[in-house]
Amino acid sequence: MKEYINLIRQSGINGDIIKMMINEHVPVREKLMKLYARYKADPAGVPILTRSIIDYGSAGTDKVQRIDDKVNNKLNNSFDSEIIDTKTGYMFGHPISYETEDKQLKDQVSTFNTRNNIEDADSELGKMASICGYGARLLFVNEEGNECLRNVDPWECIILALDDITEPTYALRYYSVFEWVSGKKVESYRADFYDETFIYSFKSSDKAKYDLIETKPHLFNGCPLFGVPNNKEMKGDTEKVISLIDAYDRTLSDASNEIEQFRLAYLIVKGASLDDEDMEKLKKNGVFEVFDDNGDVKFLTKEINDAMIENHLNRLEENILRFAKTVNFSDGSFGGTITGVAMRYKLMALEHKAITMERKMTAAFRYQYKILCSAWSKRILAGKDAYLKLWFQFKRNLPANILEEAQASAELKGLVSEETRLALLSFIDDVRFEIERMRAEADAYTIDDNQDDDEEQEVNEDDEAFQKDERK
Numbered sequence: 387m388k389e390y391i392n393l394i395r396q397s398g399i400n401g402d403i404i405k406m407m408i409n410e411h412v413p414v415r416e417k418l419m420k421l422y423a424r425y426k427a428d429p430a431g432v433p434i435l436t437r438s439i440i441d442y443g444s445a446g447t448d449k450v451q452r453i454d455d456k457v458n459n460k461l462n463n464s465f466d467s468e469i470i471d472t473k474t475g476y477m478f479g480h481p482i483s484y485e486t487e488d489k490q491l492k493d494q495v496s497t498f499n500t501r502n503n504i505e506d507a508d509s510e511l512g513k514m515a516s517i518c519g520y521g522a523r524l525l526f527v528n529e530e531g532n533e534c535l536r537n538v539d540p541w542e543c544i545i546l547a548l549d550d551i552t553e554p555t556y557a558l559r560y561y562s563v564f565e566w567v568s569g570k571k572v573e574s575y576r577a578d579f580y581d582e583t584f585i586y587s588f589k590s591s592d593k594a595k596y597d598l599i600e601t602k603p604h605l606f607n608g609c610p611l612f613g614v615p616n617n618k619e620m621k622g623d624t625e626k627v628i629s630l631i632d633a634y635d636r637t638l639s640d641a642s643n644e645i646e647q648f649r650l651a652y653l654i655v656k657g658a659s660l661d662d663e664d665m666e667k668l669k670k671n672g673v674f675e676v677f678d679d680n681g682d683v684k685f686l687t688k689e690i691n692d693a694m695i696e697n698h699l700n701r702l703e704e705n706i707l708r709f710a711k712t713v714n715f716s717d718g719s720f721g722g723t724i725t726g727v728a729m730r731y732k733l734m735a736l737e738h739k740a741i742t743m744e745r746k747m748t749a750a751f752r753y754q755y756k757i758l759c760s761a762w763s764k765r766i767l768a769g770k771d772a773y774l775k776l777w778f779q780f781k782r783n784l785p786a787n788i789l790e791e792a793q794a795s796a797e798l799k800g801l802v803s804e805e806t807r808l809a810l811l812s813f814i815d816d817v818r819f820e821i822e823r824m825r826a827e828a829d830a831y832t833i834d835d836n837q838d839d840d841e842e843q844e845v846n847e848d849d850e851a852f853q854k855d856e857r858k
Contacts, residue, residue, distance in 0.1 A: 391546050484496075522612070543559050544560075587600040623710060
């Protein structure tokens with residue numbers, strides 16, 4: 387939709403353009419909402435949960451009724467949430483570290499991150515980007531005058547950028563609100579358009595016409611609503627395997643139907659004649675009496691090829707995990723005997739996917755702090771270009787062998803910098819903070835040692851003075 391950029395530059399923003407953009411965005415909005423509904427296992431997003439009983443037609447006579455269409459199990463196997471949650475835990479189980487050598491910038495970033503619960507916000511942003519293909523974040527100044535952020539649902543956002551949504555030219559957020567009119571709750575529609583200086587707020591009662599109701603500065607130098615893509619194509623992690631997941635759901639549901647239909651099977655009685663009274667006694671007593679030597683009693687059931695079903699499900703699961711580039715950590719091969727190198731091979735596909743998202747998030751975060759520094763510089767809290775001195779450290783969340791890490795770290799002492807050496811330890815989230823603590827402790831121990839030396843020297847001087855007095 388970047389063709390709207392030139393139109394907005396030529397004629398400015400107005401209600402007609404807002405309406406055109408929203409109407410064109412409807413298919414994308416519906417797709418993203420369906421992906422999120424599928425992640426939540428809502429019936430609106432999972433086909434198996436809304437399927438109806440299959441009509442195989444009549445048996446050809448009124449005296450015979452079908453029984454294989456009486457059971458309709460709807461078993462959802464939520465590979466979707468497993469794929470997303472595995473990646474989210476792998477990438478954001480350890481919070482992202484924000485590192486800088488600029489003391490003034492570091493104080494501002496620390497305060498901003500604490501105020502906005504950045505660890506949770508980053509994790510949720512990454513999760514939404516993995517589900518829908520991209521996430522969205524809005525920067526704003528609250529009533530107290532503090533810079534804040536809010537993650538925005540991507541289906542509410544239209545981000546216009548010449549190249550990458552991490553650096554937007556314009557952005558639009560549209561959503562519905564409820565207002566009380568004469569004691570009744572009435573739904574209305576809002577649209578907030580952002581450029582590099584202002585917020586243009588539009589309102590509509592029926593989506594047919596959007597009227598401009600307010601224009602105000604957002605206090606940043608740049609568009610404060612930006613996107614965080616999952617990859618260049620902005621595809622969710624499960625989009626390529628949705629058909630495989632649906633096939634798994636259908637196969638397992640149908641297999642469950644077959645098993646449950648065993649109890650609905652026809653009863654065949656050979657060599658005996660049963661009237662209605664006999665049938666009632668049979669239901670009550672559960673006993674047959676057959677006088678014919680060739681008589682027999684059995685159920686008419688279908689044979690189930692369980693091996694074929696099991697192989698089919700195994701192949702589907704294998705392909706789902708393979709093409710979604712994820713792993714099953716409940717697999718027995720992830721035991722305590724697996725080596726570090728072997729684990730890296732098993733995680734290679736997931737790691738490649740994580741690296742792609744990491745680079746996209748780095749670009750988005752750099753833009754985020756570029757916008758924030760534009761506001762901080764106005765209050766002389768940080769330099770306008772201070773964001774260039776800020777970098778972001780991602781650490782994977784994996785079971786740690788602390789003894790092995792400690793031995794490797796000890797071997798590297800003196801061969802690499804302390805910062806690099808400590809960064810290899812998985813239980814240290816903020817390397818620079820750890821270094822500062824080590825220095826503080828070292829200074830404290832030095833002061834204590836000096837105090838001990840001074841006290842010892844004073845004792846020795848007192849002893850010498852006492853001995854001199856004794857000699858006198």
